[in-house]
Amino acid sequence: MxxxxxxxxxLFALVACTAAEESAPVQVxxxxxxxxxxxxxxxxxxxxxxxxxxxxxxxxxxxxxTDELSFVKVxxxxxxxxxxxxxxxxxxxxxxxxxxxxxxxxxxxxxxLRSFTRHVEKTGADDSTHIEFHDLEVHFEHSxxxxxxxxxxxxxxxxxxxxxxxxxxxxxTLPLKPGFSATLPSVDEDAPTVSWVTFxxxxxxxxxxxxxxxxxxxxxxxxxxxxxxxxxxxxDAPYIxxxxxxxxxxxxxxxxxxx
Numbered sequence: 555m556x557x558x559x560x561x562x563x564x565l566f567a568l569v570a571c572t573a574a575e576e577s578a579p580v581q582v583x584x585x586x587x588x589x590x591x592x593x594x595x596x597x598x599x600x601x602x603x604x605x606x607x608x609x610x611x612x613x614x615x616x617x618x619x620t621d622e623l624s625f626v627k628v629x630x631x632x633x634x635x636x637x638x639x640x641x642x643x644x645x646x647x648x649x650x651x652x653x654x655x656x657x658x659x660x661x662x663x664x665x666x667l668r669s670f671t672r673h674v675e676k677t678g679a680d681d682s683t684h685i686e687f688h689d690l691e692v693h694f695e696h697s698x699x700x701x702x703x704x705x706x707x708x709x710x711x712x713x714x715x716x717x718x719x720x721x722x723x724x725x726x727t728l729p730l731k732p733g734f735s736a737t738l739p740s741v742d743e744d745a746p747t748v749s750w751v752t753f754x755x756x757x758x759x760x761x762x763x764x765x766x767x768x769x770x771x772x773x774x775x776x777x778x779x780x781x782x783x784x785x786x787x788x789x790d791a792p793y794i795x796x797x798x799x800x801x802x803x804x805x806x807x808x809x810x811x812x813x
Contacts, residue, residue, distance in 0.1 A: 599792035
């Protein structure tokens with residue numbers, strides 16, 4: 555008389571295991587066919603950035619952030635280059651500026667170069683980071699305070715440059731669909747080590763794309779090392795329409811709205 559009940563429990567366990575397997579994030583590696591950077595087209599874009607502290611104090615004009623994607627030649631090979639320039643403000647005054655340049659393979663999204671420079675208006679201080687990627691070999695150079703530090707590192711696995719500046723642009727090259735979840739390796743933002751980021755498509759929506767009006771988007775939420783990120787991604791340029799990000803270290807929430 556107990557066999558039917560036992561069978562029910564067995565079937566339930568099998569269904570639960572199958573559901574868990576289906577919902578597990580797909581591992582994406584550099585060179586995987588599901589990454590298709592060939593869909594990307596050159597563009598120019600900009601966001602108005604606001605920031606809110608954990609106490610609720612808001613600066614609605616924290617930065618103007620420009621973003622441009624263009625084709626460039628590196629060692630005779632055609633690559634894509636993403637250039638982001640952020641001008642930060644406080645009480646209407648410019649307090650600093652950063653420039654991030656990412657050069658990467660236009661099909662696989664494998665990184666080739668990364669350059670980051672920062673200028674602080676009040677002190678006049680400048681610092682920069684330059685990284686060259688050669689599959690597993692990474693050349694890392696940082697300059698600041700009159701010093702230059704270099705490091706040659708071998709990564710444990712080929713990695714994308716999500717944390718170094720590609721972010722939602724990289725995610726937009728994947729086969730986004732409802733419920734799609736994946737995890738991928740990225741070179742860290744500040745050091746030549748590998749960190750992973752996991753994300754999931756949580757729905758479809760429409761978002762204000764500034765001069766383009768309302769556009770259809772995929773809503774993608776990422777569990778990143780830096781804190782939770784939420785992207786509104788379009789299938790057409792300029793791809794990243796909106797972004798919200800809460801920094802893990804201080805709880806500040808940054809909102810990027812296309813203008």
